[in-house]
Amino acid sequence: MTDDGIKSKIQIVRSRIAEAAARSGRRPSEIRLMAVTKTVEENRIRQALEAGIDLCGENYIQESRIKIESIGHPPQWHMIGHLQTNKAKYAVRLFDMVESVDRFELAVELDRRAGGAGRVLPILIEVNSGGELTKSGIPPEEAIDLIRRIAPLEHLAISGLMTMPPWFDDPEEARPFFSALRTLRDRIAAEEFDRVAMTELSMGMTDDFEVAVEEGATIVRVGRGIFGERTGR
Numbered sequence: 001m002t003d004d005g006i007k008s009k010i011q012i013v014r015s016r017i018a019e020a021a022a023r024s025g026r027r028p029s030e031i032r033l034m035a036v037t038k039t040v041e042e043n044r045i046r047q048a049l050e051a052g053i054d055l056c057g058e059n060y061i062q063e064s065r066i067k068i069e070s071i072g073h074p075p076q077w078h079m080i081g082h083l084q085t086n087k088a089k090y091a092v093r094l095f096d097m098v099e100s101v102d103r104f105e106l107a108v109e110l111d112r113r114a115g116g117a118g119r120v121l122p123i124l125i126e127v128n129s130g131g132e133l134t135k136s137g138i139p140p141e142e143a144i145d146l147i148r149r150i151a152p153l154e155h156l157a158i159s160g161l162m163t164m165p166p167w168f169d170d171p172e173e174a175r176p177f178f179s180a181l182r183t184l185r186d187r188i189a190a191e192e193f194d195r196v197a198m199t200e201l202s203m204g205m206t207d208d209f210e211v212a213v214e215e216g217a218t219i220v221r222v223g224r225g226i227f228g229e230r231t232g233r
């Protein structure tokens with residue numbers, strides 16, 4: 001297998017996570033590195049797995065289905081892209097967690113399908129922290145209400161929040177969005193909803209994951225920083 005630098009890129013990302021954790025008084029073990037594998041071919045994903053990656057993120061059901069059925073589990077696979085309600089059954093079949101739940105209707109269908117499969121599906125609530133019309137996610141001020149409604153669904157386990165803030169040249173400008181998500185997480189945790197654990201904060205990508213770690217991320221989602229620039233979408 002040709003070495004196109006995936007292993008060394010992963011090592012670099014991991015050491016930058018460790019440094020950012022140290023700066024903010026956290027242990028590196030509190031942060032999971034997700035390799036975002038959208039558009040990445042299977043043999044390059046396998047190189048990442050050989051280099052120790054145990055968590056992958058995919059955005060599209062059709063694309064992920066081929067890869068996940070071929071590669072299998074481990075790694076863990078998280079759905080991080082916009083999910084149409086009519087694809088919920090595939091998401092339940094393929095993924096260990098759905099990070100992109102942003103509406104009650106989708107939660108109801110995921111719950112129904114997870115029940116049919118005899119499992120409890122861990123989910124994150126996706127928050128549209130920048131209020132951008134082009135992005136999915138629930139507005140921050142509506143997140144508590146959505147969680148209150150989803151919490152009773154027995155085949156879902158709300159485990160935290162996910163966000164993708166606006167893109168900035170300077171990653172420092174993303175900091176207020178990350179700290180706002182942490183504050184929102186703490187407010188929701190204080191409500192002590194039954195069956196809701198606010199343990200995960202999935203935030204930070206290639207250009208801003210260090211800032212996200214400093215602000216409390218427990219999952220950082222890195223694509224280009226591991227696999228290089230994507231061609232296409």
Ligand SMILES: *Cc1c(COP(=O)(O)O)cnc(C)c1O
Binds near residue numbers: 036164207221
């Ligand atoms: C593509 C994607 C990422 C990874 O982005 P990079 O800039 O390649 O690190 C993370 N999260 C989501 C939701 C994505 O769609």
